[in-house]
Structure formats: structure tokens, C-alpha cells
Amino acid sequence: MTENFQRYSQYYDLLYAEKNYQKEVNYVENHIRQYSPGVSSILELGSGTGNHAKHFAAAGYSVTGIERSREMADFSKAKKIQGFTPVLGD
Numbered sequence: 001m002t003e004n005f006q007r008y009s010q011y012y013d014l015l016y017a018e019k020n021y022q023k024e025v026n027y028v029e030n031h032i033r034q035y036s037p038g039v040s041s042i043l044e045l046g047s048g049t050g051n052h053a054k055h056f057a058a059a060g061y062s063v064t065g066i067e068r069s070r071e072m073a074d075f076s077k078a079k080k081i082q083g084f085t086p087v088l089g090d
Contacts, residue, residue: 009071012049025055050076050084057083066090 032039042056047065049072056063062083067073068090076086 006071009049009069009075012072012075013051016051019051021051022055025052025059029056029059047076047086048072050079050081050086053084053086054079054081057081 032042040060041062041064044053044056044063044065047053047063047067048069050065053063053065053076060083063081063085065073065076065084065086066089067076067086068088070088073086073088076084
């Protein structure tokens with residue numbers, strides 16, 4: 001099972017290249033502004049390769065991402081997304 005997930009993580013960004021991450025981030029951000037307008041930091045659980053975090057960070061949030069897959073966390077670290085801190089954990 002671990003080997004399959006390691007392979008999957010190598011192709012994750014390719015498989016989801018057409019996914020509209022910005023639209024999803026806009027949806028969440030609208031709720032943040034509505035219910036907690038002073039929020040400046042986000043804890044993202046299951047942060048994967050950092051694709052959502054990239055958009056949240058670009059919107060000015062400080063993002064800490066928790067990811068249980070070492071491979072996914074390593075891919076997100078390699079992107080060097082300013083304002084995003086990926087953490088290996090569960």
C-alpha cells in the first residue's frame with residue numbers, strides 16, 4: 001500500500017493539473033471573511049503537494065500544512081511556496 005501511495009504522489013500534480021484550486025480557495029476564503037474576518041493564518045490538514053496553500057499564501061495568509069505522506073510533504077517543500085510551512089505529521 002505504501003509503495004502505491006509513493007507512486008501516486010509522483011503524479012499527483014499531473015493528475016490534478018486541470019483542477020481549479022483558485023475557485024476552491026475563493027470559496028473557503030469567502031467563508032473565512034464572513035465568519036472570521038481577522039484571520040491571517042490557516043492550518044491545512046492533508047496539505048498534499050501544497051496546491052491550495054499556494055493560493056492561500058498568495059492571498060496573504062500564513063499557511064501551515066500537515067501532511068502524513070513524506071513524499072507529498074517533500075514535493076510541497078520543493079515548491080518553496082512563500083508563506084507556507086509544510087509539516088510531516090498526522
